[in-house]
Every structure is written in structure tokens, then in C-alpha cells.
Amino acid sequence: MWWAMRFDVVTLFPELIAPWLTQGVTRRAFAGPVEVRTWALRDFSDDPHRRIDDRPFGGGPGMVMLAEPLLRALGAVAADRGGDEAVPVVHFTPTGRRLDQALVREIATGPGAVLICGRYEGLDDRVVRTRVTLELSLGDYVLSGGELPALALLDAVARLQPGVLTAPSHEQDSFSDGLLEGPSWSRPESLLIDGVEHVVPDVLLSGHHGRIARWRRDQSLLLTARRRPDLIAAARGAGQLSADDERFLTTLGLY
Numbered sequence: 001m002w003w004a005m006r007f008d009v010v011t012l013f014p015e016l017i018a019p020w021l022t023q024g025v026t027r028r029a030f031a032g033p034v035e036v037r038t039w040a041l042r043d044f045s046d047d048p049h050r051r052i053d054d055r056p057f058g059g060g061p062g063m064v065m066l067a068e069p070l071l072r073a074l075g076a077v078a079a080d081r082g083g084d085e086a087v088p089v090v091h092f093t094p095t096g097r098r099l100d101q102a103l104v105r106e107i108a109t110g111p112g113a114v115l116i117c118g119r120y121e122g123l124d125d126r127v128v129r130t131r132v133t134l135e136l137s138l139g140d141y142v143l144s145g146g147e148l149p150a151l152a153l154l155d156a157v158a159r160l161q162p163g164v165l166t167a168p169s170h171e172q173d174s175f176s177d178g179l180l181e182g183p184s185w186s187r188p189e190s191l192l193i194d195g196v197e198h199v200v201p202d203v204l205l206s207g208h209h210g211r212i213a214r215w216r217r218d219q220s221l222l223l224t225a226r227r228r229p230d231l232i233a234a235a236r237g238a239g240q241l242s243a244d245d246e247r248f249l250t251t252l253g254l255y
């Protein structure tokens with residue numbers, strides 16, 4: 001086994017993380033090069049009942065994750081990592097920066113990270129201010145804990161590792177070239193659904209690679225223009241649209 005990067009997950013529920021590491025194509029990455037270690041936060045409580053939460057100062061609903069067990073856990077992680085490695089310390093929170101593919105790519109080529117999974121109403125803010133270097137959100141909705149966001153990041157990083165996908169299909173995935181990926185079809189060529197025949201677009205059966213590539217690019221542009229016009233603007237700004245792309249977009253009458 002060889003490790004190019006290491007992620008340390010600090011969580012109340014290490015048992016939620018472990019099964020993810022042995023299933024699907026990404027298990028190849030988690031057998032090397034992506035090492036994942038979990039740290040059970042309750043092991044760092046000094047309370048006889050292993051409590052790691054308490055009521056918020058100032059009142060209000062819910063509980064807050066105590067600073068001291070978290071600081072001890074993060075200290076143990078840092079010591080285990082050798083102490084001097086400057087890896088991001090990530091706190092998952094709905095108030096953080098939205099995770100996107102550009103950031104996934106950046107993390108996927110780095111040394112790894114420490115991932116803090118919040119629960120309850122979140123962390124005592126002193127931990128965030130003194131230890132966290134990156135706050136990440138999965139989106140504008142509220143989950144019960146940071147384990148799913150941690151797994152989402154680990155999965156997205158793992159599938160970018162060389163040799164994890166048999167073909168480098170992530171190169172055509174949505175966001176890899178700044179656009180959404182268009183639709184796909186497989187056998188049979190013709191299918192009756194609720195009495196209506198649905199056929200695969202002719203061009204995909206033509207065997208003409210140049211035409212197929214252009215058609216796929218147009219489908220990708222069409223979907224992106226309809227659903228995420230902000231991505232079209234960003235791709236244009238980044239010089240990622242060719243003259244043929246611009247011609248196609250003009251025919252849509254949207255630009």
C-alpha cells in the first residue's frame with residue numbers, strides 16, 4: 001500500500017465513514033493512494049459519560065460541541081501526522097464556501113486534510129477561530145451532521161486519482177470543462193415506454209467520431225445554457241468557448 005495523501009476525519013460516528021471506503025470504484029483509491037483515518041471524538045472527552053456537548057451560553061435551542069474534546073482530538077491528529085505538515089483543517093458547515101469541482105481538484109492533488117464533522121448546533125466558535133483553515137458547505141440546506149459532506153469530499157477526491165476509473169471518464173464529467181455534461185444513451189436503440197417509441201439520436205449511431213464529439217459538445221452547451229447560464233458566462237470569461245461553441249450558442253437565441 002502507498003499513500004500520496006492522508007485524510008483524518010474527526011467525528012462522533014466513525015462507523016458511518018468506514019463502509020464507504022470498501023465499496024464501489026473509489027475503494028481502489030482508499031486502498032492507496034488516499035489514506036483515511038477516523039478519530040472518534042468521544043475518545044477525547046474527559047467526562048465520565050463521554051459527553052462532548054453542552055448547552056449554548058446565552059440560551060437557545062440545541063447543544064454545542066465542546067471546544068476541549070475537539071482541541072484534544074485535533075492535537076492528537078496533528079501529533080500523529082508529524083506535527084509540522086500544513087494541511088487544511090476543514091470544518092463542514094452550511095455557512096461555509098460551497099464545495100465545487102475546482103476546489104475538489106485542488107484538494108485531490110494536495111497532501112490531504114483534517115476533516116471536522118459537526119453535529120448538534122455546531123462547534124464552539126473558539127475551535128473554528130483557532131484551528132479551522134477552510135469552512136465548506138455542500139449547499140443551501142441543513143444536514144444533521146458533517147459526515148455526509150466529509151464522505152462527499154472523499155468520494156469526489158478519490159475518483160480523480162489515477163487508475164480509479166478504468167477510462168478517464170471524469171474528464172467528460174460535468175464541471176471538468178466548466179460545463180454540464182449532456183445526456184447519455186445505451187442499448188436498445190429503440191424502446192417503447194408507455195406506448196411511445198423513444199429512439200437514440202441518429203448521430204450517435206453514425207460512427208462518425210468528429211460529428212459525435214461536436215453533437216455532444218452542443219448538447220452540453222444546450223443543457224448548461226438552459227440550467228446554469230452562470231457557467232456559460234464563466235466558461236466564456238475563462239476563454240473555454242471556441243468559435244464553434246459561440247456559433248452554436250447564437251443559434252439557441254439565448255445569447
Ligand SMILES: C[S@@+](CC[C@H](N)C(=O)[O-])C[C@H]1O[C@@H](n2cnc3c(N)ncnc32)[C@H](O)[C@@H]1O
Nearest residue numbers: 092093094118121122137138142143144145146
Ligand atoms: C444541524 S447542523 C447545524 C446547523 C447550524 N446550526 C446552522 O444553522 O448553520 C449540524 C452539522 O451538520 C453539518 N452540516 C449541516 N448542513 C451542512 C451543509 N449544507 N454543508 C456542510 N455541512 C453541513 C455541519 O457540520 C453542522 O455542524
